[in-house]
Amino acid sequence: MEKSIVDAGTCRKRLTLTFSTAEVAEAFDESYREIDNYVQIKGFRKGKAPRRLLEKKFANEASGAAAEHLSEKHLQQAIQDSGFKIMGLIEKTQRSERALLGEPYVLEVQFDVKPEFELPSYRGLVLTPEDLEVEESAVDKRLEHYRTMFAHYHEADDGAEKGDVVNVDFRAEVEGREIMNMEDKNLRVDGEQLFGLPYHDLVEKFTGVKAGDAVNLEITLPEDHPDQDLKGKTARVELKVRKVERPQLPDLDDAFAGNLGMGALDEFRRRIRGSLVQDALIAARSRQEREVIDKLVAATTFPIPEAYRKSVESSFLEQRSIEWRGQGIQGERLEQLMEDARKAAGERSERQVRWEIIAAAIAEKEKLTVSNEELSEHIEAVAQSYKTTAAKIVQRVREVNGIGAMMREILDIKVMQLILDAARGGKDDPEGASAETGKTNLQAADSVNGAAGLAEDDVKDSIPIS
Numbered sequence: 443m444e445k446s447i448v449d450a451g452t453c454r455k456r457l458t459l460t461f462s463t464a465e466v467a468e469a470f471d472e473s474y475r476e477i478d479n480y481v482q483i484k485g486f487r488k489g490k491a492p493r494r495l496l497e498k499k500f501a502n503e504a505s506g507a508a509a510e511h512l513s514e515k516h517l518q519q520a521i522q523d524s525g526f527k528i529m530g531l532i533e534k535t536q537r538s539e540r541a542l543l544g545e546p547y548v549l550e551v552q553f554d555v556k557p558e559f560e561l562p563s564y565r566g567l568v569l570t571p572e573d574l575e576v577e578e579s580a581v582d583k584r585l586e587h588y589r590t591m592f593a594h595y596h597e598a599d600d601g602a603e604k605g606d607v608v609n610v611d612f613r614a615e616v617e618g619r620e621i622m623n624m625e626d627k628n629l630r631v632d633g634e635q636l637f638g639l640p641y642h643d644l645v646e647k648f649t650g651v652k653a654g655d656a657v658n659l660e661i662t663l664p665e666d667h668p669d670q671d672l673k674g675k676t677a678r679v680e681l682k683v684r685k686v687e688r689p690q691l692p693d694l695d696d697a698f699a700g701n702l703g704m705g706a707l708d709e710f711r712r713r714i715r716g717s718l719v720q721d722a723l724i725a726a727r728s729r730q731e732r733e734v735i736d737k738l739v740a741a742t743t744f745p746i747p748e749a750y751r752k753s754v755e756s757s758f759l760e761q762r763s764i765e766w767r768g769q770g771i772q773g774e775r776l777e778q779l780m781e782d783a784r785k786a787a788g789e790r791s792e793r794q795v796r797w798e799i800i801a802a803a804i805a806e807k808e809k810l811t812v813s814n815e816e817l818s819e820h821i822e823a824v825a826q827s828y829k830t831t832a833a834k835i836v837q838r839v840r841e842v843n844g845i846g847a848m849m850r851e852i853l854d855i856k857v858m859q860l861i862l863d864a865a866r867g868g869k870d871d872p873e874g875a876s877a878e879t880g881k882t883n884l885q886a887a888d889s890v891n892g893a894a895g896l897a898e899d900d901v902k903d904s905i906p907i908s
Contacts, residue, residue, distance in 0.1 A: 443459055443460065443461050443462070443465060443516055444459070444460040445457070445458070445459055445460075445520050446458045447524055447526075450552050451748065451749075452745045452746075452747065452748055453529075453554055453555050453556070453557050453745055453746060453747035453748075453750075454552060454553070454554055454555070454747060454748075454749060455524075455526060455552065455553060455555055456535070456550065456551070456552050457517075457520060457521065457524070457550070457551050457552075457553070458548065458549070458550045459512075459516055459517065459520060459548070459549045459550075460546055460547075460548050461512050461516075461546060461547045461548075461549070462546060463545065463546060465512065465547075466508065466512070466545070466546065466547045469508035469509075469511040469512050469547075470504055470505075470508045472507075472508070472511055473503075473504040473505075473507035473508045473511065474493060474496050474497070474500075474504055476507065477496055477500050477503060477504060477507070478490075478491050478496055481500070483495065483496075483499070508547075509547065509549070512547060512549065513549060517532070517549065517551065521553070526553075526555040526556075527555055527556040527802075528553050528554065528555060528556075529553075529554040529555065529556055529747050529750045529798075529799075530553070530554050530747070530749065530750040530753055531553070531753075532551050532552075532553045533551060533552045533553065533749075534549070534550070534551050535550050535551060535552050552749075554747030554749055554750040555747070556747075556799055556802065556803075557744040557745050557746065557747075557799065558744075559742055559743070559744035559799075559803075560742075561742075561800070561803050561804065561807065562738060562741035562742055563741075564738060564804060564861050564864075565861070565864040565865075566864055566865060566867070567733075567734060567737055567861060567864070567865045568865070569730045569733050569734070569862075569865045570726075570729060570730065570733060572722075572723070572726040572730075573722065573726065574719055574722045574723065574726070575722075576715050576718045576719055576722065580718055581711055581714050581715055581718065584714045584717075584718065585694060585710070585711070585714065588702070589691045589692055589694060589698070590605075590689060590691065592692055592698075592701075592702075593689035593690055593691050593692070594689070594690045595607065595687040595688065595689055595690070596687065596688060596690065597685055597686065597687055597688075598686045598687065598688040599652070599686075600652075601649070601650035601651060601652050601686070602631050602648050602649060602650060602651045602652070602686045603631065603649060603688070604631055604632055604645045604649065605630070605631060605632055605688075605689060606630075606631045606686055606687065606688050606689070607628050607629070607630055607631070607686070607687045607688075607689070608628070608629045608630075608631060608648055608651065608681075608683055608685075608686055608687075609626065609627070609628055609629075609683070609684040609685045609686075609687065610627055610629055610657075610681040610682060610683055610684060611624070611625045611626065611627075611681065611682040611684065612624045612625075612627055612629075612637060612679070612680075612681050613679070613680050613681075614639065614661075614677045614678065614679045614680075615677065615678055616663070616672055616675050616676070616677050616678070617675065621669075621672065621677065621775075622637065622639075624637065626684065629648075629681075631644060631645055631648045631649070632644065632645065636659075636661070636679070639661050639663070639677065639679070640661065640662075640663075640664060641659065641661055647659065651683050651686065652683065652686060653683055653684060653685045653686060654683060655682075655683045656680065656681065656682050656683070657680075657681040657683065658678070658679065658680050658681075659678075659679040659681075660676050660677070660678055660679070661676070661677045661679055662674065662675075662676055662677075663675050663676070663677055668779060668782055669775075669778050669779065669782060670778070670781065670782045670785070671778060694707065695707060698710075727862075730862060730865070731858055731862075734858060734861050734862070734865075735793070735797045738797070738800050739793060739796045739797060739800070742796070742800060744796075744799070746792060746795050746796060746799065747795070750795060751791050751792055751795045752791075754791040754794055754795055755787045755788060755790075755791035758783075758787050758790060758791060759780065759783055759784060759787055762779075762780070762783045763776075763780060766779055766780075797854075798850070798854070801853065801854045801857045801858070802850070802853070804857045804860070804861075805853045805854075805856070805857050808857070808860060810853055810856050810857065810860070812849050812852045812853060812856075816852055817848070817849070817852065818832075820848065820851070820852050821835050821836060821839075821848075
């Protein structure tokens with residue numbers, strides 16, 4: 443076998459393997475032996491059919507099998523010997539449909555490789571401090587939320603007040619184009635959002651409205667609106683009031699807390715505080731992770747594999763399409779959202795690929811690995827997030843040959859934790875110490891929640907409020 447590797451673009455290599463006629467003949471022999479052992483030819487026992495008959499009936503099958511045999515035996519080893527670190531899939535760019543005996547066989551593949559670069563300093567990064575302080579007013583606000591959830595409602599005839607629920611038919615258009623149309627929707631006369639649209643005068647505009655009234659508004663859409671054609675434009679909104687309902691809130695006392703299974707009111711407040719601390723922990727973790735990636739990406743300069751970046755971009759766009767279709771978005775609206783997503787996908791995919799390359803380099807330098815126990819725990823966590831079983835996750839991973847991607851995901855998490863631990867220490871920690879220490883912030887948040895938290899699923903909303 444002859445081997446050659448040449449550049450095929452930025453961070454891309456082309457590997458050509460040329461097999462001799464003798465190697466091809468050996469691969470064909472192996473293929474025909476397998477075929478003879480698995481097929482039944484009339485008049486012959488399995489494994490005893492003449493070669494000429496097998497060639498007449500199964501030449502195409504044998505050719506394909508021979509090519510696979512040559513690939514399986516030599517391709518991975520040739521790539522491993524090259525010393526390149528592969529990203530993404532190996533793409534076969536040339537392969538004969540039928541390699542004939544007496545002729546050499548050429549297998550040509552292309553693959554992306556990780557670039558060589560110097561790692562920036564990643565220990566002791568200065569990050570935004572975690573702010574886990576919870577004000578009493580935040581606890582009070584959450585308590586009021588739960589009281590509202592369990593309020594009893596009765597129809598009001600004297601006009602809406604702050605805190606009432608207005609049942610409406612809702613329609614919005616921009617420059618004659620309808621962008622929203624909903625019927626029989628509940629709107630709480632409070633806050634600064636009107637079915638996802640920003641509106642700061644909600645209480646003032648709806649105070650006093652009664653069943654049968656019509657409310658017309660003009661709302662300036664935000665500059666960061668996901669629809670490029672709607673950014674900063676004025677939406678004309680029409681609401682027709684069906685009825686007004688007023689809440690009768692339960693007393694905020696031990697009995698109310700007890701009815702929710704939370705013991706006394708003091709215990710209820712404690713658990714709410716724990717839930718708010720958890721929210722703060724998760725928000726801080728997410729913010730710091732973004733900071734880490736931004737700082738390290740900005741501190742490095744290296745070319746990235748364009749084919750691999752495009753595959754990441756394609757996966758992102760496919761995911762967004764599935765999400766929006768699942769929300770019932772179709773037609774022109776879906777096309778507009780996808781067009782805006784495409785404009786952002788290039789930058790997003792490049793950032794993701796750069797971080798993946800940096801994280802892999804850090805994992806290699808720190809000699810981080812993934813144990814079977816860590817893999818099992820990760821699979822279990824993924825299964826819980828998707829509300830399915832670990833066995834089904836394993837089955838799906840095997841179907842798409844995704845074990846490598848899952849291992850990289852776990853390594854990325856460990857790399858991020860190492861960096862965050864070092865940042866909290868304010869200086870470089872002992873070599874490799876961060877990789878072995880304690881719980882992550884997210885795990886700590888889970889511990890807080892388990893001991894004192896309160897999940898939204900613990901209580902049920904008694905009336906749908908948009």
